[in-house]
Amino acid sequence: MTWRDPGLYDYLPYDEKRPRITWPNGARVAFWVAPNIEFYEIDPPRNPSRGPWGKPHPDVVGYSYRDYGNRAGFWRMLEAFDRCGMRGSVSLNVAMCEHHPEIIEECARRGWELYSHGTYNTRYMFGMTEAQEREVIQDSIDTIRKHTGQKLDGWLAPALTYTERTLDLVADMGLSYVCDLFHDDQPSPVKTKSGTLVSIPYSLEMNDVIAYNVNLVSPRAYGDIIKRQFDRLYEEGEHSGTVMCIPLHPYLVGWPYRMKAFEDALRHITGHDKVWLATGREIAQHFIANHMADFARASHKVGAAP
Amino acid sequence: MTGMPPEYLQYRARKYGMDHDRYDWSILPRRKKVEWPGGARVALWVMPALEWFPIDMKGKPFKPPGAMQTSYPDLRHYTLRDYGNRVGIWRMMRSFDRMGIRVTAAMNAAVATRYPALLEACVARGWEIVANGQDMDHLHYEGLPVEDERRQVATTLEVFRRVPGLKVRGWLSPAKSQSKATLDIVAEAGIEYCCDWVNDDMPYAMRTAHGPLVAMPHPIDIDDHTILVQNHHSDDEFREQLCDQFDCLYDEAATQGGRVMAISLHPWITGQPYRIGALEKALQHMVSRKGVWSATGSEIMDAWKAQQ
Known part of the structure; x- marks a missing residue:
């Protein structure tokens, strides 16, 4: 039996009755930025559900375009973050710790959070047994602890690939938040078999992959999109705290012709008073401690489809 | 299960x-600074592609950008591509x-x-002429017999090498498509640099079975087709993106050493009367700055190599 509805959350309207979120220091928006720091293998074993590359091996352009992020784009992005006083919450293919430890050191040294985006962006969760999936999650827990001393708290599935068990296992193994659900502008409880799991808004709309590779927008238009998203969430956040995330990929945002428009948008946001410049973990912890129970209580059971 | x-x-x-094993991991801002001739900050590398798309192209193993699109015979796209070579x-x-x-x-x-x-x-x-393969329907890809690929490279280079005084040192594969052997084959044939890989803003060293080869930073983003x-x-957004790319590299060069501003162009696109002005304005923006070195691929590679 396959799912018709994944059943991961109840229905909670975005109306006046929704429990009110308060962020630290009266902030209206919890703002976080999630650079996806990724390693794509040039010739990985094949998953029957999805091939790694659009072109026959070796996909020189596909592979090298992504490699650009680690060689050049990341470093340019890092400087822009530093200039704006922003920390990243890194969605990490954990094998990066072995391949390019210099990047991990820079992130850890700045107090950035590192959370898991699987082992490689070319190893998909589709078709795994429970034991295999647990092995992948445990690998992430161990690798991030070994290289940064951090406890792994967050999950964004590698290349957004799943089984029906993924979120249950992530919660069972002690992680506290996921970025894979796109149903809300505020955090929301995720219903899992065990553990406590919250969905933190991550946004495909703000994601540079969607902006640049799907919607094909120009860099300046991307900057405008980010500013508009923020301005509206800031306005709404006066009533109840909102979350804004910008998911990034150094191989996209880190191009010279894209950096200035992005940095302008980042500065627009970080220049506001009532913004909490947070990490994914901090938002999850605050929500779980202060609002999770109210949200669960206020939610409506979803009715049956005819 | x-x-x-x-x-x-x-x-x-x-x-x-x-x-x-093709190249080593290397961090752009941690490399030794490169100095361009005359203390230039940016080497400006302008690279139009002069391509021929046969009207009966097979598109094997995939259709390259600019390929025929309608059923045969696609006169419309064939002649528009040819416009680039004839007028643009x-x-x-x-x-x-x-x-x-x-x-x-x-x-x-x-x-x-x-x-x-x-x-x-x-x-x-x-x-300078960079060899861009035989034509846009002779792609290099894994599965093409190595002997055929070697023949495609030899046929291509022969055409250019019989021109008196012309020395071809650079290679760009049609659609940047390679087999596992392409770099070895072109290095064996005497090519010194390749423009297919898009992972860097500067030249870097690659390994082949026939000695080192330089990867030159030929982009797919700073490209009129893209x-x-x-x-x-x-067209105005095209101009803005070229200028923004240049400005970022120019600023970066003040602290990180010389950079390369590479522009990939297709005359059937940018050579149109209504578009050429956008390109001219962008180039004017660049050459009007101090410390911009307009150079060919070989000149950039030689200057870089001399400092490694």
Whole structure:
């Protein structure tokens, strides 16, 4: 039996009755930025559900375009973050710790959070047994602890690939938040078999992959999109705290012709008073401690489809 | 449920550096600073592609950007691509001449043999020619027998090498598509640099079975096909993106050493009367700055190599 509805959350309207979120220091928006720091293998074993590359091996352009992020784009992005006083919450293919430890050191040294985006962006969760999936999650827990001393708290599935068990296992193994659900502008409880799991808004709309590779927008238009998203969430956040995330990929945002428009948008946001410049973990912890129970209580059971 | 085979959770190349041997892992801002001749901050590398798309193209193993699109015979796209070689490039040539820009043309061998007058005009201006394969329907890819690929490279290079005084040192594969052997084959044939890989803003060293080869930073983003045709941006947005790319590199060069501003162009796109002005304005923005070195691919590579 396959799912018709994944059943991961109840229905909670975005109306006046929704429990009110308060962020630290009266902030209206919890703002976080999630650079996806990724390693794509040039010739990985094949998953029957999805091939790694659009072109026959070796996909020189596909592979090298992504490699650009680690060689050049990341470093340019890092400087822009530093200039704006922003920390990243890194969605990490954990094998990066072995391949390019210099990047991990820079992130850890700045107090950035590192959370898991699987082992490689070319190893998909589709078709795994429970034991295999647990092995992948445990690998992430161990690798991030070994290289940064951090406890792994967050999950964004590698290349957004799943089984029906993924979120249950992530919660069972002690992680506290996921970025894979796109149903809300505020955090929301995720219903899992065990553990406590919250969905933190991550946004495909703000994601540079969607902006640049799907919607094909120009860099300046991307900057405008980010500013508009923020301005509206800031306005709404006066009533109840909102979350804004910008998911990034150094191989996209880190191009010279894209950096200035992005940095302008980042500065627009970080220049506001009532913004909490947070990490994914901090938002999850605050929500779980202060609002999770109210949200669960206020939610409506979803009715049956005819 | 059986799950994935055990090797799906084994990671043979999980170690420091890359997962292949073609080049080493290297961090752009941590390299030794490069100094361009005359203390220039940015080497400006302008690279129009002169391509021929046969009207009966097979598109094997995939259709390259600019390929025929309708059922055979696609006169519409065939002739519009040809417009670039017949009109567009000549219009661009006048612009480049006026601004004193050194140019590197990526040329299919078929363009050289079909339109010798065009090749002559490029050579007469001191433009460099980068071999861009036989034509746009002779892709290099894994599965093409190595002997066939070797023949494609030899056929291409022969066409250029019989031109007196013309030395071809650079290679651009049609659609940047390679087999596992392409770099070895072109290095064996005497090619010194390749423009297919898009992972860097500067030249870097690659390994082949026949000695070292330089990867030159030839982009797919700073490219009129990507911006104007694929992304449907306006001509003004094209100009803005070229200028923004340049400004970032120019600023970066103040602290990180010389940079390369590479522009990939297609005369059937940018050589249109309504578009050429956007390119001219962008180039004017660049050459009006101090410390911009308009150079060919070989000149940039030689200056870089001398400092490694």
